[in-house]
Amino acid sequence: MRSQLFCAALYAVQVLADPSWTSTPFNPPSVPLAVRTPYLNTWLPQGTGNALNDEWPTLWQGSVTGWTGFAKVDGQSYSWLGAASIDGVNFTKATQKSFTFTATQSIFVLSAGPVDITVTFLSPVETDFVKLSIPFSYMDVSVASTDGASHSVQIYSDISGEWSSGALEWDLDWTTTATNVVTHQLNLANPAQWEEVSDHIQYGAxxxxxxxxKGVTYQTGRDAIVRTQFLNNGTLTNTKDTFFRAISYSWPVFAISKDFGNVGKTPASFLYTIGNVRDPAVKYILTGGATQSRSLYFWSKFSSITQLISFFLNDYSNALKTANALDQKVEADANKISPDYAGIVALSIRQSLGANELTISKNTHGGGWNTSDVLYFMKEISSDGNTNTVDVMFPAFPIFLYLLPELGQYLLEPLLQYQVSGQYPNQWACHDLGPHYPKATGHNDGQDEAMPVEESGNMLIMALSYARATKDNSQIRRYANLLDQWTQFLIEDSLIPANQLSTDDFAGQLANQTNLAIKGITGIRCMAEIWGLLGDKAKQTNYTSIAANYVQQWLNLSASATEPHLTLAYGNDSSWGLAYNLFADVHLKLNLFPKSVYDEQTAWYKTVANQYGVPLDTRHTLTKSDWEIWTSAIVTDTSVRDLFITALKNTLSNGLNNVPFSDLYDTISGENLGFKARPVVGGHLALLIV
Incomplete structure (x- = not known):
């Protein structure tokens, strides 16, 4: 009876989430539209199924980023993007027919009478550093007749000043240029460098x-006036509103339209680009407490925004070719696990990479760009907003190892440089590089959120993972003494961890954490491997011996005396949790923990699974999606692996949530519990690197 009730409940939830259009691979809680950086990060909330023209797109945290699309077909007006309404003007909502997402693209097909409108949102995922760092995204709008006849078609799109700030009362300036490219530029009248309001950056443009x-027109002005102009006439006036004002005062919008003339069954398309650029991008602490203003890598190639925009627009065919190739590779690799897993991975990639920015500095003399000084920065989106949070980088690390391992080095480098400078006073690895992005100004007072074993183990594991993936030992050689310092701390505190936080800090402090001990012991063994790569066999042997000895003691300390599972904390026999920290042992092929541990945990997870997954531990019914996928990569039974994957896919498609992929949710209700759009979803690629 229990299984029948479970199936009935699951069916009911799936029906709830079933929209009227075809969704491939499934209908997610929110759809990535333009997701390249922490500030170009716009989504379409979904829930039970919102069409592209049902809701306003929003920044990841939920504030509207006004984005509108209209079309005229044989004089009839249709909306295809956004949720605009205009007093006294009638138009019909185009009917959404299908939606597809891949690792790099979100593609909508809508019917506007006898014409289909295909809207492709492409946020490129590149390996070329210049292209990777460009904070722009594409929206391609294609139209084609569906009845064999030709039809007169015009399209329109605008954005609002809401893209520029989290404070709608702030005054906005704007300019429009129309040469080979039409560009609307929006910027705050009184910018605030390095500052955010509601997670919007408050400077740049x-x-x-x-x-x-031919057929391209533009206009700026009050939303209703500009949109009415197009809906009544199918064209814009090429005029510029010069009454600069607050974002919410008479709602200025910035529009571009295209008259295709008559369109038949051969598609005609028009390409828009959206970008959010600031310079400098990140404030970084140097030795001695000085700070450095760092810029995005693309500036090493482009001398002006005009040049950058022209390149980006004209590079679309190359970008699309690269994107299609990556989409196909990701789908093929992930489908070797399962179609459900392929969907999870595809939804994770843009979200994870969209929290990061690749930066360079200027040469001290001459002012040119120093492309040998590359640092990669990550915003801890949604939870704390910290810069380069170690226990957020750590779960995300599989995405870098899979896509471009070199990024792992540049992500670790800012933390390593800072701590080797001697400014951070604690003997363990620091938690983050700054309390709020884009400031990476360190914690010289040592008062960052303390996760001593967690972060020290994380740094050692990531450092070895990068060196192994690339066969590049230069970073571990430069920082060998610092890495060894953290290892000495782990030798003191990882076998029986003191009362402290782990990465799951929302659960509070806990002493004698079984899973945390796994991380610390693994960190010691990683340092053994690091010394081996650096040629110090004596230290390699010593640390290998210590780690092996700790494992034998840990086996006795961590086992439940009453049931066949690891405990959450030593001595609490009824407690248990996801032993996701075993993943590094498997991924790095350390063979540190015996197979019996993996077999026992695999069998246990089957007995404690809820409808939407396995709880993180016995303190609650919530779970973390990144740790579920990490755990699925270490179990020894593919049916249990698939249990984790299918439960997560069902959570994503249950229609109960409408925010970008939440990694924290309840395993009974299937509802998210606050986190959203976090980069940790890069950890969902864990199965692709084992």
Missing amino acids: VYYSALNG
């Missing part, structure tokens, strides 16, 4: 652009 040419 937003750019909305398209190639100029």
